[in-house]
Amino acid sequence: MAKKTVARLSPESCSYADFYEGYLQRNEPCVFTKELTEDWPCGKEWTLPTGECDLDKLSSLYGECDVPVTDCDSQGGYGEAQTSTEKLRDFLNYMRKPASERTSCRYLKDWHFYRSFPESKVYSVPEYFSSDWLNNYCDGRFDAVNKDYRFVYFGPAASWTPLHVDVLQSFSWSANVCGRKKWILFRPGEEKKLFAKFGTNLTDISEVDLSDVEHSVVVQEAGEVIFVPSSWYHQVHNIGDCLSINHNWINAVNVDKVHSFLLTSLENVKKELTGGWNVFESAEEFEERCQKIMKADCGMDLAEFADMFNMASQKKLAHQESDLLFKYMFL
Ligand SMILES: O=C(O)CCC(=O)C(=O)O
Ligand SMILES: [Fe+2]
Structure with missing residues (x-):
């Protein structure tokens, strides 16, 4: 090739x-x-x-x-x-x-x-x-x-x-x-x-x-x-x-890839945690444990991803980027 x-x-x-x-x-x-x-x-x-x-x-x-x-x-x-x-x-x-x-x-x-x-x-x-x-x-x-x-x-x-x-x-x-x-x-x-x-x-x-x-x-x-x-x-x-x-x-262009990656990683963690959520006190506890493992593996959990996204949106709303970056920020 x-x-x-x-x-x-x-x-x-x-x-x-x-x-x-x-x-x-x-x-x-x-x-x-x-x-x-x-x-x-x-x-x-x-x-x-x-x-x-x-x-x-x-x-x-x-x-x-x-x-x-x-x-x-x-x-x-x-x-x-x-x-x-x-x-x-x-x-x-x-x-x-x-x-x-x-x-x-x-x-x-x-x-x-x-x-x-x-x-x-x-x-x-x-x-x-x-x-x-x-x-x-x-x-x-x-x-x-x-x-x-x-x-x-x-x-x-x-x-x-x-x-x-x-x-x-x-x-x-x-x-x-x-x-x-x-x-x-x-x-x-x-x-x-x-x-x-x-x-x-x-x-x-x-x-x-x-x-x-x-x-x-x-x-x-x-x-x-x-x-x-x-x-x-x-x-x-x-x-x-x-x-x-x-x-x-990461920016507007690859953020969806990052999001899909985190969701897939979370699904994989859930599959790997044998026994499923019923060995945990509650479904919330299971979810929390999975997010912790994902964060250790990938460097980020979904709450941090959401914070990152919010911070970028706030920046755009507050017009803190240069005109050029502002124009392209969410294309
Ligand atoms: O320079 C290297 O040895 C690796 C750098 C690398 O993988 C990267 O920048 O993504
Ligand atoms: Fe690399």
């Missing part, structure tokens, strides 16, 4: 409407060229003139931060990924070692950088991705310190993320501050062919024959930003050391 190419768009020639109608609404991936991030201070502050990540600078700025680090070798096959927390300084010391001296492949993943440094202006969300109900909702919560969907990733050459679909069926965007990544993307439905052929535990597609599965391969350069649509499975490999920033987001 032919590989599908992913469009490369230059921000000068792609308006918000072009992106909204051509990619968001059609749920198609695209890559924005590096001009989209050329004014991000981190592009200079965190990198050397050679384009490599500036490990000394990162260490002096954020070395004392606790960051989550995954062992790449534990995340393939049937094993659960092993993640530990360490000081960024220690992880950077690992990055400094020549590849031959590294005994394992470690990958700093899902560091809530923005949550730790909300005032830092080292990057800004491009307008294309700024109608973001998910992070807006997290920011408005009393316990917002504990939650958001904005991350920094930093890994050495050959570190990778296994085949997966993003949390809650959200959209994601990912920008390389330094380094390059190879993405392999599957449009929704294609993963069924993969799982039928290679088993539902498939987490590494690098060695499998993809000839009858439609897929796209993208090499994302430094400064470029990839848009990953809802429900597209993907696997990602770092080519050389790579530091990236990525956000997951």
Whole structure:
């Protein structure tokens, strides 16, 4: 099956409407060229003139931060990924070692950088991705310190993320501050062919024959930003050391997918809870328990989903969005 190419768009020639109608609404991936991030201070502050990540600078700025680090070798096959927390300084010391001296492949993943440094202006969300109900909702919560969907990733050459679909069926965007990544993307439905052929535990597609599965391969350069649509499975490999920033987001275009996903997840939990609701004191207690399990599995329950939706509606009613986003908010 032919590989599908992913469009490369230059921000000068792609308006918000072009992106909204051509990619968001059609749920198609695209890559924005590096001009989209050329004014991000981190592009200079965190990198050397050679384009490599500036490990000394990162260490002096954020070395004392606790960051989550995954062992790449534990995340393939049937094993659960092993993640530990360490000081960024220690992880950077690992990055400094020549590849031959590294005994394992470690990958700093899902560091809530923005949550730790909300005032830092080292990057800004491009307008294309700024109608973001998910992070807006997290920011408005009393316990917002504990939650958001904005991350920094930093890994050495050959570190990778296994085949997966993003949390809650959200959209994601990912920008390389330094380094390059190879993405392999599957449009929704294609993963069924993969799982039928290679088993539902498939987490590494690098060695499998993809000839009858439609897929796209993208090499994302430094400064470029990839848009990953809802429900597209993907696997990602770092080519050389790579530091990236990525956000997951929900808006009017994919909110129905998220809602259906939560309802299906809840149904599955209900089916799995053997004995049904009659082993609980009441139907309400059963419902409450199911919603708790769903929240632990998916990151959100239906009450939070409703709050997120309400918050977005209030914003629209209060005309708090720019004219452009206002126009598109509930299209
Ligand atoms: O960069 C990676 O290793 C994974 C990123 C990813 O899966 C995403 O942005 O959705
Ligand atoms: Fe992802």
